[in-house]
Amino acid sequence: KLGMAYKKDDNFGEWYSEVVVNSEMIEYYDISGCYILRPWAMEIWELLKEFFDAEIKKLKLKPYYFPLFVTENVLQKEKDHIEGFAPEVAWVTKSGKSDLEAPIAIRPTSETVMYPYFSKWIRSHRDLPLRCNQWCNVVRWEFSNPTPFIRSREFLWQEGHTAFATKEEADEEVLQILELYRRIYEEFLAVPVSKGRKSEMEKFAGGLYTTSVEAFIPNTGRGVQGATSHCLGQNFAKMFDITFENDKGSRSMVWQNSWAYTTRSIGVMVMTHGDDKGLVLPPRVAPLQVIVIPVPYKDVDTTAIVNECKKTVDTLEKAGIRADLDTRENYSPGWKYSHWEMKGVPLRIEIGPKDMANNQARVVRRDNGAKADIPTADLVEKINGLLDEIQKNLFETAKQKRDACLKVVNTWDEFIAALNDKKLILAPWCDEEEVEKDVKARTKGELGAAKTLCTPFEQPDLPEGTTCFASGKPAKKWSFWGRSY
Ligand SMILES: O=C1CCCN[C@@H]1CCCn1cnc2cc(F)c(F)cc2c1=O
Numbered sequence: 001k002l003g004m005a006y007k008k009d010d011n012f013g014e015w016y017s018e019v020v021v022n023s024e025m026i027e028y029y030d031i032s033g034c035y036i037l038r039p040w041a042m043e044i045w046e047l048l049k050e051f052f053d054a055e056i057k058k059l060k061l062k063p064y065y066f067p068l069f070v071t072e073n074v075l076q077k078e079k080d081h082i083e084g085f086a087p088e089v090a091w092v093t094k095s096g097k098s099d100l101e102a103p104i105a106i107r108p109t110s111e112t113v114m115y116p117y118f119s120k121w122i123r124s125h126r127d128l129p130l131r132c133n134q135w136c137n138v139v140r141w142e143f144s145n146p147t148p149f150i151r152s153r154e155f156l157w158q159e160g161h162t163a164f165a166t167k168e169e170a171d172e173e174v175l176q177i178l179e180l181y182r183r184i185y186e187e188f189l190a191v192p193v194s195k196g197r198k199s200e201m202e203k204f205a206g207g208l209y210t211t212s213v214e215a216f217i218p219n220t221g222r223g224v225q226g227a228t229s230h231c232l233g234q235n236f237a238k239m240f241d242i243t244f245e246n247d248k249g250s251r252s253m254v255w256q257n258s259w260a261y262t263t264r265s266i267g268v269m270v271m272t273h274g275d276d277k278g279l280v281l282p283p284r285v286a287p288l289q290v291i292v293i294p295v296p297y298k299d300v301d302t303t304a305i306v307n308e309c310k311k312t313v314d315t316l317e318k319a320g321i322r323a324d325l326d327t328r329e330n331y332s333p334g335w336k337y338s339h340w341e342m343k344g345v346p347l348r349i350e351i352g353p354k355d356m357a358n359n360q361a362r363v364v365r366r367d368n369g370a371k372a373d374i375p376t377a378d379l380v381e382k383i384n385g386l387l388d389e390i391q392k393n394l395f396e397t398a399k400q401k402r403d404a405c406l407k408v409v410n411t412w413d414e415f416i417a418a419l420n421d422k423k424l425i426l427a428p429w430c431d432e433e434e435v436e437k438d439v440k441a442r443t444k445g446e447l448g449a450a451k452t453l454c455t456p457f458e459q460p461d462l463p464e465g466t467t468c469f470a471s472g473k474p475a476k477k478w479s480f481w482g483r484s485y
């Protein structure tokens with residue numbers, strides 16, 4: 001399919017759906033909220049996984065795989081926070097024609113699946129730290145508007161679950177993982193994120209505190225949680241009796257963390273970099289970094305041109321660059337240019353008779369359309385340089401756009417104006433939950449209510465006497481506020 005029917009700035013929702021389908025990442029499925037992830041999406045997921053898996057192995061994480069299913073009584077074990085999620089839990093109630101004795105839940109997350117076994121496996125301090133990670137799917141039967149990658153009823157993620165003898169070790173790991181999530185977004189997906197702490201109301205109810213990396217979509221003026229790293233404290237150790245005998249022979253409860261990022265990260269990248277020609281891929285996550293296209297000429301030997309293209313692909317691949325050529329003779333070069341632009345391939349190389357005669361190739365950038373004629377001898381070096389430049393340019397452009405949306409407010413009126421102006425709001429807050437609830441109540445509407453996105457670790461100066469934008473009480477911190485996905 002060539003060309004986009006929708007423009008990003010005119011009809012963002014339709015534009016997004018069109019991009020993920022036309023770029024061959026997603027195929028819609030006949031169950032609402034479920035999507036087929038095609039190779040163009042899965043190859044991105046696999047590039048992210050390759051980085052993240054290697055990094056957590058350095059942190060001594062071990063790979064596990066736990067069952068997809070959890071019994072009702074085990075799931076309910078953690079009733080205090082599950083009750084809020086009950087409507088999202090999907091249940092298996094039959095096999096064939098016969099009813100199961102007891103319904104079995106499909107994991108929406110794996111704490112209750114794993115922790116009974118953490119209790120069994122952890123006996124002494126020598127069994128600690130326990131570091132478990134699994135790559136899997138989870139199911140949450142959400143009802144708010146499904147969006148490919150961003151909000152689906154089944155998604156892929158990694159979930160890390162760790163246990164330590166001391167709080168200090170847990171606190172340290174929470175931040176080590178959060179930094180990896182920042183790198184996933186900023187160094188691979190070229191998406192700027194803010195590290196911060198969730199409020200008591202927005203945090204994982206079962207935990208002690210939640211940290212997250214928060215992104216922002218300028219087109220919709222909505223924040224989006226990119227990934228989350230929780231310190232669970234000893235709450236689950238108490239619930240599941242996960243204790244260890246310390247070296248003085250007395251029994252203590254472990255300190256736990258859990259952390260995840262999901263296929264939502266791909267959607268955030270699409271929303272951030274895509275344009276009216278379709279997907280724009282950051283080179284570090286591009287399944288294909290260079291597409292080579294032969295430009296045949298009437299009564300010129302096409303075979304020689306195609307062979308030159310093959311040689312070029314071969315040279316690039318030998319240099320570790322993900323390259324391919326498109327020699328389909330039933331499509332014109334122009335059609336191919338549009339097709340590979342739609343798929344977001346960072347660089348296109350065109351090779352025609354003139355290029356061959358001059359021992360050069362015409363290189364075109366997907367991010368800014370710049371063209372350059374590059375001598376064949378310098379190709380690898382120049383292509384690598386261009387790929388780095390594109391990666392940097394995409395990040396800097398996204399950062400500049402996100403920062404342009406940032407609005408510091410001090411009063412309620414400024415807050416409402418900024419909210420209606422699709423801004424990412426930074427406001428001084430008294431840190432009272434009642435006020436957070438009040439802001440939600442006062443801003444609810446069909447676009448959804450405003451909420452705290454996170455309290456950024458990087459706190460601007462808070463002058464003595466600064467008052468909370470919503471309550472007028474003494475402000476304690478600067479927090480990001482906004483509507484969200
Ligand atoms: O966010 C993470 C990181 C990876 C491991 N889990 C934590 C907390 C997940 C919070 N959460 C999130 N969503 C849920 C949805 C449900 F249907 C349900 F039964 C439980 C939950 C639920 O516990």
Ligand SMILES: [Mg+2]
Nearest residue numbers: 085088140142
């Ligand atoms: Mg949820």
